[in-house]
Amino acid sequence: MIKFLTQFGHYFLLLKKVFSKPEKPYVYYKQTMHELVFLGLNSVGIITVISFFMGAVITLQTAYNTENPIYPTYLIGLGCRDSILLEFSSTITALILAGKVGSNIASELGTMRVTEQIDALETMGVNSASYLILPKIIATLLFNPILTLISISVGIFGGWIAGTSAGVITSEDFVYGIQYAFIPYYVTYAIIKTLFFAFVITSVSSFQGYFVEGGSLEVGQASTRAVVYSSVLILLLNVILTQLLLS
Amino acid sequence: MIRVIDLDKSFNNQLVLSNISVSFEPGKTNLVIGRSGSGKTVLLKSIVGLHEIDRGEIWYDDILFNKLDFKAKKEIRKEIGMLFQGSALFDSLSVEQNVKFPLDMFTDKNEEEKTDRVNFCLKRVNIINANKLLPSELSGGMKKRVAIARAISLNPKYLFCDEPNSGLDPITAILIDELIKELTEEYTMTTIVNTHDMNSVMKIGEKIIFLSDGVKCWEGSNKEILYSDCTILNDFVFANALAKQLKSSLK
Numbered sequence: 001m002i003k004f005l006t007q008f009g010h011y012f013l014l015l016k017k018v019f020s021k022p023e024k025p026y027v028y029y030k031q032t033m034h035e036l037v038f039l040g041l042n043s044v045g046i047i048t049v050i051s052f053f054m055g056a057v058i059t060l061q062t063a064y065n066t067e068n069p070i071y072p073t074y075l076i077g078l079g080c081r082d083s084i085l086l087e088f089s090s091t092i093t094a095l096i097l098a099g100k101v102g103s104n105i106a107s108e109l110g111t112m113r114v115t116e117q118i119d120a121l122e123t124m125g126v127n128s129a130s131y132l133i134l135p136k137i138i139a140t141l142l143f144n145p146i147l148t149l150i151s152i153s154v155g156i157f158g159g160w161i162a163g164t165s166a167g168v169i170t171s172e173d174f175v176y177g178i179q180y181a182f183i184p185y186y187v188t189y190a191i192i193k194t195l196f197f198a199f200v201i202t203s204v205s206s207f208q209g210y211f212v213e214g215g216s217l218e219v220g221q222a223s224t225r226a227v228v229y230s231s232v233l234i235l236l237l238n239v240i241l242t243q244l245l246l247s
Numbered sequence: 248m249i250r251v252i253d254l255d256k257s258f259n260n261q262l263v264l265s266n267i268s269v270s271f272e273p274g275k276t277n278l279v280i281g282r283s284g285s286g287k288t289v290l291l292k293s294i295v296g297l298h299e300i301d302r303g304e305i306w307y308d309d310i311l312f313n314k315l316d317f318k319a320k321k322e323i324r325k326e327i328g329m330l331f332q333g334s335a336l337f338d339s340l341s342v343e344q345n346v347k348f349p350l351d352m353f354t355d356k357n358e359e360e361k362t363d364r365v366n367f368c369l370k371r372v373n374i375i376n377a378n379k380l381l382p383s384e385l386s387g388g389m390k391k392r393v394a395i396a397r398a399i400s401l402n403p404k405y406l407f408c409d410e411p412n413s414g415l416d417p418i419t420a421i422l423i424d425e426l427i428k429e430l431t432e433e434y435t436m437t438t439i440v441n442t443h444d445m446n447s448v449m450k451i452g453e454k455i456i457f458l459s460d461g462v463k464c465w466e467g468s469n470k471e472i473l474y475s476d477c478t479i480l481n482d483f484v485f486a487n488a489l490a491k492q493l494k495s496s497l498k
Contacts, residue, residue, distance in 0.1 A: 116333060120335040124329075125352075126352055
């Protein structure tokens with residue numbers, strides 16, 4: 001328990017350092033642009049592929065589980081839309097990014113720590129925590145909502161392709177279903193969740209990487225811890241945010 | 248000048264440096280020597296403030312460095328250049344960007360001025376036509392030289408080198424030593440070099456501190472080291488058979 005509280009304290013002290021005033025805003029701006037490409041744009045491919053198949057499977061499973069004449073077929077489209085919008089695009093995307101981006105951040109910072117690159121920054125008088133972590137947090141907070149929107153669009157598109165190709169729903173019914181009783185707040189809800197998840201992924205992974213001691217073995221362990229802790233926190237936050245935002 | 252007074256440093260209640268008092272003079276190459284694990288790197292990192300010390304004082308000229316807050320320390324650190332054991336070049340930046348980094352962070356120079364300064368520093372350390380290369384594309388000796396170029400890009404008053412020639416062949420090691428000595432004299436920097444390379448000791452050791460188990464055991468110059476009566480020092484300096492023969496011939 002004491003160890004947990006100590007870690008918790010260190011985490012907040014690190015965040016305090018991260019959110020201190022940047023030395024040279026222009027350098028931070030350049031760094032943020034680099035992270036937007038590295039952490040955001042480079043994740044579009046995997047998010048697109050996963051979302052497409054996710055939407056396809058949701059549609060087919062909804063169709064096979066509601067194979068009953070009393071259910072109108074447009075409900076398949078509606079089910080696909082709400083599942084993707086409410087849960088899959090924000091949460092599953094966050095879990096995937098916790099694996100991809102989280103491990104990337106932890107291993108990058110961990111390697112910088114063990115190869116004394118962070119010490120070099122500190123010796124120069126640079127606030128290493130702020131210089132290295134703040135641009136990553138800003139980049140993910142800016143780009144992850146875009147990834148979620150891409151995931152929603154591609155997921156629904158995947159559902160439409162799968163549903164119509166397998167002959168479980170007509171194109172008209174699917175389009176009617178995804179428009180039926182649409183609540184725009186669900187998009188806001190998905191984006192709010194994404195912002196929280198993005199912050200958790202980046203800050204927790206940075207914390208794990210920044211304080212690595214040892215060598216390559218410890219960097220690997222930190223990377224694993226970053227993914228595990230981020231994923232668990234995402235699932236926990238998912239429950240809390242759902243209760244707070246939808247109740 | 249850098250002065251260290253009664254410095255103690257421990258990790259997990261284990262004393263690593265005990266009661267170290269020493270002064271490092273400007274324009275001279277000050278060497279800290281000792282066996283692996285003797286506390287050389289801890290001393291260097293304590294002096295630059297990467298480790299909080301348990302007791303003692305660290306003076307940069309007339310400023311008590313270890314009592315300063317982060318912001319005030321930052322001002323001193325802008326005058327520090329440091330060469331790390333593994334070079335510590337930023338992997339994602341090219342040679343040019345690495346050397347330019349301190350200029351980007353701490354000066355208001357325009358791009359042209361910065362590029363001129365980068366090229367001057369790289370030329371000074373004999374790195375030609377490598378501006379666009381990444382650290383992973385450089386040899387060990389080139390990495391050290393680029394790290395030196397980065398360290399001197401802001402014209403530092405203090406230069407710290409942690410084992411600058413570890414992992415280098417003897418000829419490249421001598422070149423690095425000569426470069427450090429030349430730069431120290433050229434810019435009248437206070438230079439502290441950690442090493443256990445005896446070639447460096449003999450070649451550039453104008454002032455030498457010998458550490459053993461975290462305690463300062465001996466202080467002198469490269470000429471005095473040959474005639475020292477300190478047994479632990481002699482065991483370290485004249486470790487191999489050939490050197491032992493040399494020592495007995497000196498007697």
